[in-house]
Amino acid sequence: MPTEPGTGPGAVRARGPVDPRLLRRARSVRRFLVLAVLIGSATAAAVVGQAWLIASAVGAGFAERSLTPALAVLPGLVLVIMVRAGLNWLTHTVGARAAAAVKSQLRLEIMTARLSAPDTPEVPAGRLVTMITGGLDALDGYFAKYLPQLVLAVTVPLIIGVAILAADPVSALIVALTLPLIPLFMILVGWMTQALTRRRFAAQSRLAHHFADLVAGLPTLQVFGRARAQAEGLRRSGELHRRETLRTLRVALLSALVLEVLASLSVALVAVGIGLRVVEGDLTLTIGLFVLILAPEAYLPLRLVGAHYHDSADGVAAVEQAFAVIDHRPHPEPVAAAFPLGASTIELAELTVRYPDADHPAVADVDLVINPGELVALAGPSGSGKSTLLQVLLGFRRPTAGTVRIGGTALADLDQDRWRAQLAWVPQQPALISGTVADNVELGAPGAPPGRIRAALLRAGAQDIDPDRPLPAAGAELSAGELRRVALARALLKIDCGGARWLLLDEPTAGLDPDTELAAIAGVRELGVGGLVVSHRAAVLDAADRIVALAGSSGDDQVACPSTGSANGGLDDHR
Numbered sequence: 001m002p003t004e005p006g007t008g009p010g011a012v013r014a015r016g017p018v019d020p021r022l023l024r025r026a027r028s029v030r031r032f033l034v035l036a037v038l039i040g041s042a043t044a045a046a047v048v049g050q051a052w053l054i055a056s057a058v059g060a061g062f063a064e065r066s067l068t069p070a071l072a073v074l075p076g077l078v079l080v081i082m083v084r085a086g087l088n089w090l091t092h093t094v095g096a097r098a099a100a101a102v103k104s105q106l107r108l109e110i111m112t113a114r115l116s117a118p119d120t121p122e123v124p125a126g127r128l129v130t131m132i133t134g135g136l137d138a139l140d141g142y143f144a145k146y147l148p149q150l151v152l153a154v155t156v157p158l159i160i161g162v163a164i165l166a167a168d169p170v171s172a173l174i175v176a177l178t179l180p181l182i183p184l185f186m187i188l189v190g191w192m193t194q195a196l197t198r199r200r201f202a203a204q205s206r207l208a209h210h211f212a213d214l215v216a217g218l219p220t221l222q223v224f225g226r227a228r229a230q231a232e233g234l235r236r237s238g239e240l241h242r243r244e245t246l247r248t249l250r251v252a253l254l255s256a257l258v259l260e261v262l263a264s265l266s267v268a269l270v271a272v273g274i275g276l277r278v279v280e281g282d283l284t285l286t287i288g289l290f291v292l293i294l295a296p297e298a299y300l301p302l303r304l305v306g307a308h309y310h311d312s313a314d315g316v317a318a319v320e321q322a323f324a325v326i327d328h329r330p331h332p333e334p335v336a337a338a339f340p341l342g343a344s345t346i347e348l349a350e351l352t353v354r355y356p357d358a359d360h361p362a363v364a365d366v367d368l369v370i371n372p373g374e375l376v377a378l379a380g381p382s383g384s385g386k387s388t389l390l391q392v393l394l395g396f397r398r399p400t401a402g403t404v405r406i407g408g409t410a411l412a413d414l415d416q417d418r419w420r421a422q423l424a425w426v427p428q429q430p431a432l433i434s435g436t437v438a439d440n441v442e443l444g445a446p447g448a449p450p451g452r453i454r455a456a457l458l459r460a461g462a463q464d465i466d467p468d469r470p471l472p473a474a475g476a477e478l479s480a481g482e483l484r485r486v487a488l489a490r491a492l493l494k495i496d497c498g499g500a501r502w503l504l505l506d507e508p509t510a511g512l513d514p515d516t517e518l519a520a521i522a523g524v525r526e527l528g529v530g531g532l533v534v535s536h537r538a539a540v541l542d543a544a545d546r547i548v549a550l551a552g553s554s555g556d557d558q559v560a561c562p563s564t565g566s567a568n569g570g571l572d573d574h575r
């Protein structure tokens with residue numbers, strides 16, 4: 001089940017407008033923030049200049065009853081307006097560049113984290129795809145709109161406030177008293193928006209996850225006659241997503257309206273005060289106009305922060321999800337310990353692995369030593385943790401307790417890439433790439449000569465498979481037994497030509513006929529390397545140097561079947 005943002009692994013609380021983990025990672029973010037402050041200050045100065053030019057032109061025009069002052073300031077005014085437009089463009093460009101740099105770095109880190117722990121049920125494939133594609137694009141709004149606006153909301157009111165204070169302290173007091181109301185309302189609206197955005201993100205991820213699962217399981221669902229029933233579930237997920245999106249949009253629009261009304265009332269207060277004092281002659285028209293033009297500009301950046309808040313909430317939710325995956329790496333800081341050279345021993349001591357929320361550990365207190373060149377067969381009932389143990393050895397899953405040592409060094413302290421270079425692995429469900437059979441075998445030792453590829457196929461009992469046979473659909477057109485033999489040939493080539501020293505095989509001969517199975521086992525033994533082979537097959541167990549059996553966990557309570565009249569598909573059984 002997908003974990004909701006903020007509740008998953010590595011979930012975080014709200015960390016302010018800029019997540020410090022973003023700042024730590026991206027130099028571009030820090031540069032962006034400095035630039036944003038400079039641009040913000042320049043924008044505020046341009047606003048003050050523009051207001052002064054307009055106010056002085058209108059004030060002098062009224063006093064002289066002529067258009068000459070207005071014409072005199074026109075070139076200056078055009079220049080200031082162009083500078084403001086340029087600064088605006090610069091803000092967006094710098095923001096878009098920062099967003100692109102951060103997204104690309106986060107995508108890379110997510111993929112690196114996923115590659116180091118491919119079997120992570122906590123972050124299903126559907127959610128990962130949503131995150132890496134559309135999910136992280138939420139950072140565009142965050143960097144291009146929200147963060148620059150946040151900087152403007154600090155710099156512009158400050159500079160404009162000083163200008164108003166110098167021109168008319170009374171108006172400055174009104175602005176100073178009413179301005180804080182906007183952030184106050186923004187915080188209230190923000191609390192609501194944050195919760196809604198997280199719910200919307202969760203609904204979006206659930207929909208993506210549901211859809212991906214459905215597509216993957218469609219053939220099975222069809223055979224069991226449940227394909228149509230899934231349409232209702234999918235409709236419900238879609239409906240939930242629609243409702244959550246509309247709710248977020250409604251709150252975003254209403255919050256913008258509230259802030260708009262508040263700012264308008266505040267400006268009206270300033271305007272009434274100025275109007276009365278200009279009529280009574282306590283204030284010149286030029287100063288009055290200057291303050292009147294500046295006052296709305298002091299509220300505008302804060303109002304726009306409120307309007308862009310949902311961009312920030314989307315961006316923050318995306319970043320939280322990204323860091324939940326990145327921080328979930330089994331070996332977050334790989335220490336490049338000196339790699340044990342020469343013959344090394346694999347030692348497992350009191351190894352325990354428990355999946356999140358599982359009642360029983362998948363692997364409990366396993367002690368095992370595999371000496372160099374020794375092929376150990378791992379047997380045990382289905383579900384007793386054999387594949388999980390291989391996952392730990394591959395560095396894909398971190399043990400809950402106990403240690404794994406390679407030549408005396410803890411596996412967690414080894415450079416994972418160098419360790420995996422020593423392993424030749426055949427998983428229970430091997431994956432092939434599009435290309436030829438030879439291309440797939442060659443993955444074991446890139447650049448291996450064709451003769452060695454053919455020899456590897458022969459060793460794997462796959463001499464009947466043409467190395468030049470094209471596999472356009474990544475092996476989908478091979479039989480289960482052929483697929484396993486090609487994967488085994490790939491692993492054997494890695495031993496023969498690629499420098500690997502250990503075999504990790506998960507049911508390598510399942511689905512093979514007895515003769516082919518014997519040929520494949522002989523091919524494996526011929527190379528003389530050791531490792532761990534998970535198998536239930538007598539031929540494999542016989543060929544191993546030693547058999548280690550894992551005890552199954554006792555979590556299978558007997559539950560009665562529901563008594564339905566249609567257990568046999570609606571047909572009457574007359575036996």
Ligand SMILES: Nc1ncnc2c1ncn2[C@@H]1O[C@H](COP(=O)(O)OP(=O)(O)OP(=O)(O)O)[C@@H](O)[C@H]1O
Pocket residue numbers: 119121355356358362380381382383384385386387388389
């Ligand atoms: N990703 C996962 N999340 C949660 N539980 C899991 C996960 N993978 C395996 N398990 C559970 O851990 C236990 C051990 O599974 P594992 O696949 O290691 O067993 P196995 O001995 O290899 O089984 P088999 O012989 O059927 O392949 C099982 O109870 C399984 O349900």
